[in-house]
Amino acid sequence: MVSDSPTSSPEPAPPTPEPAPASDADRLADDSALAAALRRIDRALGRLEQAGMVLLLAVLVVVAASTVVIQVSWADEAIRYGVFAMAMIGGAYATHHQRLLSMDVVSRNLGARGRAWLRVVLALFTLAMTGVLFQGGLQIFALQGSVHQAGKIPTTVPALFIPIGMALIGLHLALQAAIELDYLRRGKLAPEPEPGAA
Amino acid sequence: MTLLVLGVIALFFAGAPLFAVMVGAAALGALTLPRAFSAEFGGYMQTFFSLGTNEQAQIFSTIPLFIYAGYLMAAAKTADRLVRFANAILGWMPGGLAIVTILASAIFTTFTGASGVTIVALGGLLMPALVKQKYPERFSLGLVAATGSCGLLLPPALPLFVFGAIYGINKDLAAKWEWDTQRFLFAGVVPGAVLLGALALIAIWVAVRNKLPRQRFHLGELASSAALAAPELLLPFGVIGLLASGVSIAQVAALTVVYLVVLEVGLFRDVRPRALWTISTESLALSGTIFLVVFTSAVFTNFLVTAQVPALLVEWTKTYVDSRLVFLLMLNGLLLVVGMMMDVFSAIVIVLPLIAGVADQYGINPYHLGVIFLLNLEIGYLSPPVGLNLFITSFKFRVPVIDVVRAVIPFIGAMIASLLLVTYVPSLTVVPDAKRTGTASALLQLVSEQAQEVRSIREVALLREDGTPVLGEDGRPVVKRFAECAALEDEQSRQSCTGLFVDVTACGERPPAGQTAEECKRDVVAAWISSNLLDDDWDLDDLPEEPAAPEPDDAPAPDGDAPAPDDDAPPAADGAPRSPP
Numbered sequence: 001m002v003s004d005s006p007t008s009s010p011e012p013a014p015p016t017p018e019p020a021p022a023s024d025a026d027r028l029a030d031d032s033a034l035a036a037a038l039r040r041i042d043r044a045l046g047r048l049e050q051a052g053m054v055l056l057l058a059v060l061v062v063v064a065a066s067t068v069v070i071q072v073s074w075a076d077e078a079i080r081y082g083v084f085a086m087a088m089i090g091g092a093y094a095t096h097h098q099r100l101l102s103m104d105v106v107s108r109n110l111g112a113r114g115r116a117w118l119r120v121v122l123a124l125f126t127l128a129m130t131g132v133l134f135q136g137g138l139q140i141f142a143l144q145g146s147v148h149q150a151g152k153i154p155t156t157v158p159a160l161f162i163p164i165g166m167a168l169i170g171l172h173l174a175l176q177a178a179i180e181l182d183y184l185r186r187g188k189l190a191p192e193p194e195p196g197a198a
Numbered sequence: 199m200t201l202l203v204l205g206v207i208a209l210f211f212a213g214a215p216l217f218a219v220m221v222g223a224a225a226l227g228a229l230t231l232p233r234a235f236s237a238e239f240g241g242y243m244q245t246f247f248s249l250g251t252n253e254q255a256q257i258f259s260t261i262p263l264f265i266y267a268g269y270l271m272a273a274a275k276t277a278d279r280l281v282r283f284a285n286a287i288l289g290w291m292p293g294g295l296a297i298v299t300i301l302a303s304a305i306f307t308t309f310t311g312a313s314g315v316t317i318v319a320l321g322g323l324l325m326p327a328l329v330k331q332k333y334p335e336r337f338s339l340g341l342v343a344a345t346g347s348c349g350l351l352l353p354p355a356l357p358l359f360v361f362g363a364i365y366g367i368n369k370d371l372a373a374k375w376e377w378d379t380q381r382f383l384f385a386g387v388v389p390g391a392v393l394l395g396a397l398a399l400i401a402i403w404v405a406v407r408n409k410l411p412r413q414r415f416h417l418g419e420l421a422s423s424a425a426l427a428a429p430e431l432l433l434p435f436g437v438i439g440l441l442a443s444g445v446s447i448a449q450v451a452a453l454t455v456v457y458l459v460v461l462e463v464g465l466f467r468d469v470r471p472r473a474l475w476t477i478s479t480e481s482l483a484l485s486g487t488i489f490l491v492v493f494t495s496a497v498f499t500n501f502l503v504t505a506q507v508p509a510l511l512v513e514w515t516k517t518y519v520d521s522r523l524v525f526l527l528m529l530n531g532l533l534l535v536v537g538m539m540m541d542v543f544s545a546i547v548i549v550l551p552l553i554a555g556v557a558d559q560y561g562i563n564p565y566h567l568g569v570i571f572l573l574n575l576e577i578g579y580l581s582p583p584v585g586l587n588l589f590i591t592s593f594k595f596r597v598p599v600i601d602v603v604r605a606v607i608p609f610i611g612a613m614i615a616s617l618l619l620v621t622y623v624p625s626l627t628v629v630p631d632a633k634r635t636g637t638a639s640a641l642l643q644l645v646s647e648q649a650q651e652v653r654s655i656r657e658v659a660l661l662r663e664d665g666t667p668v669l670g671e672d673g674r675p676v677v678k679r680f681a682e683c684a685a686l687e688d689e690q691s692r693q694s695c696t697g698l699f700v701d702v703t704a705c706g707e708r709p710p711a712g713q714t715a716e717e718c719k720r721d722v723v724a725a726w727i728s729s730n731l732l733d734d735d736w737d738l739d740d741l742p743e744e745p746a747a748p749e750p751d752d753a754p755a756p757d758g759d760a761p762a763p764d765d766d767a768p769p770a771a772d773g774a775p776r777s778p779p
Contacts (some may be wrong), residue, residue, distance in 0.1 A: 050479065053262075053478070054478050057266065057478070060259060060262070064259060064452030064453075065452040067449060076256065080251055080252075080259075083261075084251050086262055087258065087485075087486070087490070087492075089486070090262070090486025090490070091489060091490035092486070094484075094490065095486075099483045099484070101487050101543060102213045102216055103539060103540055103544065105211050105213075106212040106213060121212075122209065122212065126214060126215050129217075130218070133243075133494070136246070139236070140243050140244065140246075158247075158251050159247060162247065
């Protein structure tokens, strides 16, 4: 619940300018060809995830609302599994927007370059943990077995969304870390994510 | 290992995503436990998957649906209509507009959940109006900041659902207290009203003391504003009414979205159809981040339970705190600090699993605990030095944070008074009778099925008929864990292994005539050992060859027709003898 509004602090030479607030226009302004390409992939993935989630949300609304008047045997499972799929894709979508819940009491005391390096370290750590969840997700998927009951949605369907979601999260993190590193390599600073913005 | 643990803690404070920190902690913990990492962490992942897909997972459909509904209302002119109506009905009272601010913010927050949204959406409208009506500026600022989180106890506020889901992970406690999230939604109504009442008293006192002019009452204005606000004003009541009449939470949430889309896009035309996509950007990102934290909390909680951390906390607390009243005071202190440091969802998923067991030891009803928990977090949002609402108010109205801090002090006082009242008068936490909410027979059936699941014993020590323990390769008694069984790859082995827990649970609930529950459990375990030791590969790894395992000839036939070792062998949960693999 700590506000992480950027604060200025003395920076060792050579002085580095404070990054401008991120907006679609100026994000691309300082991008190298590599960073721009990576950002395009990140955004394309984000749009796909948003479309998938909106579709799932619409299906969820229609199915859940219609069960008030029509009883469908698979409706309950469809709702539960649909929400689970939304959760996994939603995690990736939140990662794309850098909106993951966290507690930040360190970065406000760092300079702009320090914050950039910290973002890289945190992305790599999160990437590693996503890998652990990805592996666990594959294990869960394999455990679901092949016995399906008639009229039931196989549990392999929701189980598949754990590795899919984790792979997407990992991809976003890798892309964001690569963009950040590209900026640092060029002696520049990538635009900082706006707190709370999506 | 110590360095790795310290590293994870450091990353947590450095701003690593909470879900990654929880997974990191659980993974490191799994490495330190005796079982292989894949088996231990596989069990955690099973809980992760089960939380998201079991019969109770319908509750999670409320997260994206209510968040979307909240953002839809924020994008429309709902705030204007609510304020106009509230002003027409209460503006004539001393402190009328201030009370309007309190009520409108509370209603708005029940849908938006995230309190910052309320301050931004309603504050911009109400702050100038309060100043215009000659309310002191500092009071107005404090009021807008304080009311930004005051609806979190009222249904259908999202933290209520998240608290319900996380508490439900601990199946033993959930079964003991007959936990039901749908009932919990109502637990905060009276405490929420107490809180709003305390804030309203301050508003009235300020208005009287400053001799603020009252607004004249106009019946015509009341009628016209009521007609405009009614469709949105009645929404919380509609939600509560539907829930109370037995409509499922998922259905209510879906109907809410349909209703609001028809209302805001079709009727009021405040929102263009294309804006529905834009609204999804913000709301789905928030849903995703909450989901990620909630589901990975199952991994973290499972680790904590396996490592017996809550049990150690219970032990420690019982050593140093012997009074329930003192414990409640300490709990409030702890939660206030947590509320200052973390957002409401992070606080629930991290702190609740740790304190739920401790609170249980002091006989604190979880419905009461939930209300205390959320009320503390509401106050934490407002508490200096790092309460989020202080910063949002400062940012929104361009005033120094220190001014906002000074402005909110009287409101914090009123909130703490309400907190103490709610804490030490548990009867204020009113929960409806379980039977009343479940008018549909489906609900009863669900409760029955879930009760069977949650009452299941999670660990069974393998003892032979003579009471001697079966020893593992390390010479220690073998203990079977449910999570371990549920993670078995082979379906037959999994069914057989989990069947042991079903049968042992059935013994505790319905021991056969002429047997005590303990005798029944002993026989079930002995029969299971003789049926399963030799033909399950996973079991052979655990067991030495020397202990007197039954001869293959003694094992029951695969068709399950072989008689149990004892004629009085207990029935399985379904009343039929359980077949060995």
